[in-house]
Amino acid sequence: MLPSVFVTLAAATLASAHTIITYPGWRGDNLITNETFPYGMQWMYPCGGMGVTTNRTYWPINGGAIALQPGWFQGHATAFLYMNMGFGTGGPDGGPINMSFPMVAPFQILGPSKNPYPGTVCLPQVSPPPNITINVGDNATIQVVELAVHGASLFSCVDITFVEPHDERLARVNETNCFNSTDIGFADLYTITTKAIGSTANATTSGAGAIADLRSSSSWASWLGYVPILVGGVWYLL
Numbered sequence: 001m002l003p004s005v006f007v008t009l010a011a012a013t014l015a016s017a018h019t020i021i022t023y024p025g026w027r028g029d030n031l032i033t034n035e036t037f038p039y040g041m042q043w044m045y046p047c048g049g050m051g052v053t054t055n056r057t058y059w060p061i062n063g064g065a066i067a068l069q070p071g072w073f074q075g076h077a078t079a080f081l082y083m084n085m086g087f088g089t090g091g092p093d094g095g096p097i098n099m100s101f102p103m104v105a106p107f108q109i110l111g112p113s114k115n116p117y118p119g120t121v122c123l124p125q126v127s128p129p130p131n132i133t134i135n136v137g138d139n140a141t142i143q144v145v146e147l148a149v150h151g152a153s154l155f156s157c158v159d160i161t162f163v164e165p166h167d168e169r170l171a172r173v174n175e176t177n178c179f180n181s182t183d184i185g186f187a188d189l190y191t192i193t194t195k196a197i198g199s200t201a202n203a204t205t206s207g208a209g210a211i212a213d214l215r216s217s218s219s220w221a222s223w224l225g226y227v228p229i230l231v232g233g234v235w236y237l238l
Ligand SMILES: *[C@@H]1O[C@H](CO)[C@@H](O)[C@H](O)[C@H]1NC(C)=O
Pocket: 001, 024, 025, 026, 027, 028, 029, 053, 055, 056, 057, 158
């Protein structure tokens, strides 16, 4: 599986850069632009135009690694990454009915340049979404969303079956398939409330409007294990 992924990457970087899930795998090559997908297949919600697959890969029931080559759009050196899970087979593509269960707090990746670039990032231990009962043998789908600087998103998925953590069918995670390229940086995302709900402030002159308004609810923050901290009337997610 992995060698073909890296071969595909070479082609991908020539075209323009998109997301390839290198571990635990992906639904298949959606780095395609044709008459059906004139804007490029990977922009299609929820899984970049790829329907559910039957060649599922395995993933530990207590969570595991997710590695990807985020690639780069020309002109876009940074992106936000999201990793979600969906359950069931009731969706229009035969996969999950939605991909509404986040597994990590979104984070930013910092690319080396505005040109496409073939680096890898890997989170070695991503947990399944909290408060969902999962059994060995259950099927699910992992979705990686790469939010580009202009607000549109690229979608990639991999269909998985949960197995015990030491199942021999799991592709072992090591420095070959799970590593961070030195040229790709990471950044945490912070939200800064510039006007709280219910506040009476009607700002007229302030720099607040220039601050990215990446609002998160505190429930989102707390279940991710992030503690919102109030400093000088501003919420910080730490
Ligand atoms: C499933 O099959 C497709 C088509 O051959 C392939 O591109 C993809 O990598 C496979 N997925 C996994 C998880 O092995």
